[in-house]
Amino acid sequence: MNKNNSKMLTADEASKIVASSVIRRRKKDARLKTYGRIAIGLAVSFLIFLFVSIFSKGIPGFFQYYVTLDVYLDRDRLDPKGDLSPESLYNGDARSIVLESLYKVINPKGRKEKKAAKKIISSNADVRISKMVLDNSKILGKTISITFAVDDDIDSFLRGYIKRETPSSERRINDTVIKFVDKLSAENRISYKFSDYILTGSASRSPEIAGIKGAFIGSMLTLAVCFIIAFPLGVATAVYLEEFAPKNRITEIIEVNINNLAAVPSVVFGILGLAIFIGVFGMPRSIPLLGGMVLALMTLPTIIISSRAAIRAVPPSIKDAAYGIGASKLQTIFHHVLPLAMPGMLTGTIIGMAQALGETAPLLMIGMVAFIVDIPGGVTDPGTVLPVQIFMWADFAERMFIQKTSSAIIVLLVFLIFMNAAAVILRKKLERRW
Amino acid sequence: MNEYTLLILLLLISLLWFYFGNKTALSLKNKQLKLNSLPHYYGIYVALYSIIPSLFSYLLILVFDGILFSNLIMEFVPKEILNSPDFNKIIVLAQIDNAVRGIYFGEQPDWVTIASNQMIEWNNQSLIVNFFCSISLALGIGYLGFKNIHQEFRSRNSVEKIIISLLGLSSIIAILTTIGIVFSVIFESLRFFAIIPASEFLFGLTWNPQFEGAERAGSGQEGLASYGSVPLFVGTFLISLIALCVSVPIGLFSAVYLSEYANKKERSIFKPLLEILAGIPTVVYGFFAALTVAPLMRNGGSLIGLDVASESALAAGFVMGIMIIPFISSLSDDVINAVPQSLRDAGYGLGSTKNEVITNVIIPAALPGIIASIILAVSRAIGETMIVVMAAGLAANLSFNPLDAVTTVTAQIVTILVGDQEFESAKTLSAFALALTLIVITLILNFYALHVVKKYREQYE
Amino acid sequence: MVSNSNINNVKTKTIGEIFSKDPKIICRNVDVFYGEKQAIKDVSIDIASREIISFIGPSGCGKSTFLRCLNRMNDTIDTCKVKGSISLDKEDIYDEKIDVVTLRAKIGMVFQKPNPFPKSIYENVAYGPKIHGLSSSKEELDFIVENSLKDSGLWEEVKDRLQSPGTGLSGGQQQRLCIARAIAVSPEIILMDEPCSALDPIATAKIEELINQLGKNYSIVIVTHSMQQAARISQRTAYFHLGELIEVGETKKIFTMPKDKQTEAYISGRIG
Known part of the structure; x- marks a missing residue:
């Protein structure tokens, strides 16, 4: 390769070549930047389009x-x-x-x-x-x-x-x-x-008197069950896996298993509810208790994964300090690690709950799609939830249901925004600590 | 007296045991005896001793009487209903359950009234059994724990042991869920493959599930039902592909822009805006796709002379693409940010433009992570249900044309399993077989993606 | 163009000879701010052609910051602002007309931690010539790569495995690869930011030897923590303290008879 006559370019020659290429390269650079801007612009305009289309239909629906x-x-x-x-x-x-x-x-x-x-x-x-x-x-x-x-x-x-x-x-x-x-x-x-009916009425085939109260209460009951089951279980599992689990095969299997559960399509959890909870355990269909249990299993991986991250983020120095004055491992965890990790755990839990609040497919399969006029009074009364109500209304032919559906979506979105805002605030609080 | 009062009673008993345990420990302390642990640990110890076994028996009886009675009650269902082809255990149980609650419309068949009365009686008996079992456990085992209290007793260590085992037990739930999922699909799928050969399911080109009742009703139409899942997978593939065509370029360019070009302020505005897209419930996207995007596309199509189906793959895929933009942009943004600054410095130090650093240094280094994010997006798209149920329709056309109506695996699972099913029919069972394939596909994708991400992390840590 | 008349007419507190006869880079009254915080205060100095100059001083004294101003690497930090003038061949490098790409092609840089691209050895060296279009054929590119590797003393060690990844080399080899990568674009000046701090003594000795060699063809500015290193390789030495340039002069003089008390204190190991 040394046989040709070329020699190393001098600095002057090199900088001339570089200068001549710069305009072309700068153009290329500007082009990539523009592509990025266009991409973000598109994504944001989709978002705006979605919101405008929902709100323009939904506000009159109230x-x-x-x-x-x-x-x-x-x-x-x-x-x-x-x-x-x-x-x-x-x-x-x-x-x-x-x-x-x-x-x-x-x-x-x-x-x-x-x-x-x-x-x-x-x-x-x-x-x-x-x-x-x-x-x-x-x-x-x-x-x-x-x-x-x-x-x-x-x-x-x-x-x-x-x-x-x-x-x-x-x-x-x-x-x-x-x-x-x-x-x-x-x-x-x-x-x-x-409208007197949209917020206080319950499900009806007549769109002018249909309202979301029943579905809303159903959603809250379902979410409450989901939280009561998923949060303690999720935190307990996270604490065990982070602090106590021996590094062995079984722990490894549990960890892989949790990661995989997070990827299972939500509709599969509906099948689980249908086949196991209804089919084997003989639970009644359509009740918020069942819906909450299914959603809890679905959100559990999210809560576990974020709780583990929150526990891991607690500086070891704090644990050392507690051990140093003779606290037991459990005392250290309950007195020092968990309080410090709590904002992070709650953030993950709220995100999981927001997921559960918007979830539809698994609830369809456990019969929460049934047409239920009564407003559920407890977790064992048949009921439906907001997203399922939206799904059912979207299917009805009457023109007025389009507006009512959009109004129900607005209510759902407002709730989700509140929950996500709470998560953001908690995350900010968490960031400030150390 | 019902299940709830019993539960409250059990809690009260354990509270009482806490009080006694605490009090005994305090009295030991007052006698100037040096206790091994703080007094309240003795209280907690006794309370845990009381509540754990009693709660366990309480739940056990609650769960298993349901299973037992729902099987026993079938004795009361007339033979002709049991043997009829459209017998559905779940519907029958719901009917009886409603009668028990006193919810019914119009006249009840006699057997339902008898069965529901029997059910009420059984429920009452079960509650009494439950009451005696749980209460005696709460008192008895609580007393055993109470007897353990003495000065030398290391109650804190015992309490901690119990709590740690409870923590360990709760981590088993995740495993149980998986086992539950596997069991719920495997058995039904096996029964399905006993009726329909797996080769027909995997390679058949027509999907036309029929209830057996319907087949019999139309005489000579036995051959109508067919369970070739290829059109469903083609539909799933088509819609996912459209979704990726929308989300991959937008997601990737956004990630590159946000991590390399945007200043702090732009980043703090646009990153959360993109993430909002991921927080919107899928049923909202479905509504948006069916009522806004699909009509727009059909009208737009007819303007330029294209015949777009009112439930086209394009509309569903497009909206799904919007939904998964943030999955790609966030994950890619993370991996791009994880590329060490020293590599960027090396690039800039040589006089590279940003474009050159991005295309020659950052993208190659971040590629595994980017690929993983795309795989996860694919698995998300395949498993997505509501958008396709609402916007893609149910016509199982074997078509690669994005303007046609197609259906997907998830949409079929939902339509088959929502509402009243006959549990024995091939149609219902086919949903489980579809779910099994769906699970297998998403798990393989997920495994692969996690593997790639892990490899990538090892490279830089 | 910076007018000739006022170049050597500058107020400065710096002790010693800040001017050179054949200046390549001329810095006058340079201030650098990170947001509100001032990291460099009123630094004026010349860097001559084909000289090796080292910047020394305690940690956080701003020597690395100042080094990164010379090829505008600070541009990548949003909050960083540079005042005063820095000129290369009498052209202000912070002028809007100057493209930072051409500037950095003229002023190469070697970093503290060896940072080869996760590509082959060949690709690492060929990357600069490729993006700048310095070669018109595969043979020319091969030649540039070979020559750069020879100049950085790595050729004999890697000639049989040019296609193996650059990250697989030892730390010292990686750093020499980074130097080869820098000289492959034929720069005039090479900035080195503590190039030996992550290396063992043997690798350090090799790099120092290499720097001495390269000094015949390039101006080299090297930031170093090791005073012995500065004494071994540089002709001139500049001492920074708390963002100010305290003293500049011939290396021998700085180390044997520093004029400033602070410099003396640092040299003799009382601060640092």
């Missing part, structure tokens, strides 16, 4: 249209038995009382028009009257003005999703109904306000 009617609360017809018991009110004829006061405003003529008029008010109007009477029986026999939710089709019409221009045959509401609605708006009886 509001809905109501109609105000003057209702004469006829004691005999509302409370046929006269004992003000829920059964008696249930058997009462609230529905037709509401309809009559509606007819007074819009004057429908003939059976056909009356049938159309019936479509205006939500089917839930009678429940509202029963509730009012139960709360305050003094209103019986009086005429008072009450606001009722309008039916979801009317709501969609008022929002402009069902268009007047569309030919009647293709519309979900016919011309007569539109005429009545116009009349009601002309009399200022239609109002648009914060």
Whole structure:
């Protein structure tokens, strides 16, 4: 290789060559930087797009249209038995009382028009009257003005999703109904306000009265079970593996096992719940207790891994100090290591809980998808959770459910943001310590 | 009196034992005797002695009476229901369970009423048995512990031994979970492969599961059901590939930008923003994909004359890609940051531009870690369920066209197992076989990724 | 261009001869800040062509910081700000027109810890010429690699295993590989930041010998903790203390009759 005539470049020659290449190389450099900017820009704009699309649909979902009617609360017809018991009110004829006061405003003529008029008010109007009477029986026999939710089709019409221009045959509401609605708006009886139902109602097939209360309580119960099981178990396992476990085959297997569990798709945990907890142990389906157990097993690896990291981050000098004054190993851990590692453990736990709160697939498989109207009163009552509710609503055809679904998503996201913010604050606190 | 009051009773008893243990130790101390441990350790010792065995028996009875009764109650189910082809044990149990709770709609069949009454009676008997067993254990073994207390007794060491063994026991849960997962899929999968040959499952080109009832209903349609999983894996592969096409370039370039070009402020803004993407629940992504992205793509497609299915692989894959951007960017960012500064210095010291340092020094050094992050993203994409259930549809088309509707392994598992299933049918069992393959694939990917990461760490530590 | 008239007309507290007859690098009133903290205070010094100059001083005195200013390695630290003027061949290196890439190609650097790329020995040396486009053919590249390895005294030891990884060499060999890598781009000046601090005495001796050889062709600025090393290899020595340049002069003079009390205290081992 030494045979050619070339010799080492002098510094001058070299710097000339370098100078001539610099512009080209700088351009290349700028290009890579631009690619990076574009990539981040894309990712952030996806995020913004997602949020805008959810919020633009979801914020209106917190509001809905109501109609105000003057209702004469006829004691005999509302409370046929006269004992003000829920059964008696249930058997009462609230529905037709509401309809009559509606007819007074819009004057429908003939059976056909009356049938159309019936479509205006939500089917839930009678429940509202029963509730009012139960709360305050003094209103019986009086005429008072009450606001009722309008039916979801009317709501969609008022929002402009069902268009007047569309030919009647293709519309979900016919011309007569539109005429009545116009009349009601002309009399200022239609109002648009914060929905009574979205936060306090429970699952329903009628979108105008559907709400997330049941699912929300179900989520909280499930999460509580998940936390009560996963946090102590996770911390205990982390402490054992970090401080006590002998370095042998079994420990190694446990460690590999935990890492692998963290990678198992969530849907598999649903199968575990279905086959073992329901199939073998005979637990009832759809209950928050079962959901919480399945989610606890799912989040356990996350909690263990982060707790171990937190324990490892405690400086050994602190342990030495405790040993030095004669504390036992367990005392050292419980008095010094765990308190110092707690913020880190809690951070991991909150992240795990946030995962569990948003999880859907495994809960579908253990029957939390069942249509449950009742609000669960305990961990053994059938219930559903927010993400599953979102999944079910997303499947329904009614236009109004799109907004309600988006509203439910907003509630879920707000909760997740709170949880993650708590995790960030804890992490900051942790960083400041040493 | 129910399970909860019994539990509270057990806790109260152990609290009582704590009080007695503590008091005895204090009285020993007051007699100027030198105790081996602090007095409260004696209390804790007795309390643990009381609560552990009683709680264990309490839970044991609670769990096993469920198993026992759910089998015994089948005696009360009429033969014709037991033997009918669409018999489902879980549904029958739920029916009885609802009757026990008093939730039912309309008329109950007689056998349900009888069975539920029997169930209530059994439950009461079991509770009484549980009450006597647990309470006597709590009192009896608690007393044994109490008898152990004397001046020389090293209660702290005993308490610590008990606690350490409890810590050790809790680490077994992780193993039990794995065993549970393995058992729950293996047995059902074996039963599936007894009906459908494994070769058909692995290499068959049509996926068309049918309930056996449905097959019988349409006479002569026995041949309809087929369990070739290739279309599902092709669909999974296709959607994951689309997701990677979105997430790998965006994730990698973001990571490179954030770790090498961005200043501190940019980094502190954009890194958490990207991580938000990972915190959004998948059901939200599914909703977004089905109601926003898919219509956009279909309309966009029809504008340029493309026929995009309303539940296209493209929409699901694209949204899944957005979801896994942070998995790639965070992990890659970590490994890029782990490349020693001295290597960067060496590059810059020779007069490299940033671009040259990144492409010639950093990326080659960080490559194993980057590959691992991509593998983990793949395993994430394969296991992702909600987005595909909501946006990719259920049509098992064998297609590589991203504009077609396809389905995935996870989507099929969910649709088969959600709702009421017949446990014996090949259709239900097929979900377990699918789950088994899914687990095997993700575990192999995960093993490999961890292995690569470990190798990489060893290189620099 | 820095005007000629005021180069040698500078106020300084430094004792000794800061000027040289044939200056390659001219530093005038250089201040360096890390955020709020001032790391270098008002340093003025010339570095001549083909001289070996060593920077000595106690830990944290700013000698490494100052060294890294000379090829703008401090650019990689966000908070670092440099004031005053540093010029190479009478061109201000902090001028906007100057591209840091060309600058660093002229001023090579060897670091405290040997930092070969995790690539083959050949690739390590060939990397600089490749990115700068200094060779137009494989033969030329081979030649540059061979010559650089010969100049750094490593050729005989590695010629049979050019394709094996550079990280597999011993510490001293790695450092010589880094020197070969630096001279492969034909620089004018080589900065060395405590190049022997991670090496054993035998490896150190080899590197010192190599530095003496290289001094015939390059200007070498070496930061060192070892006064013996400074005395053995450098023609001039500069003593830094708390960010200030206290005394500069011929190495012999500095070590035998330092004019400043602080310098004397350090040399005789009372501070440091």
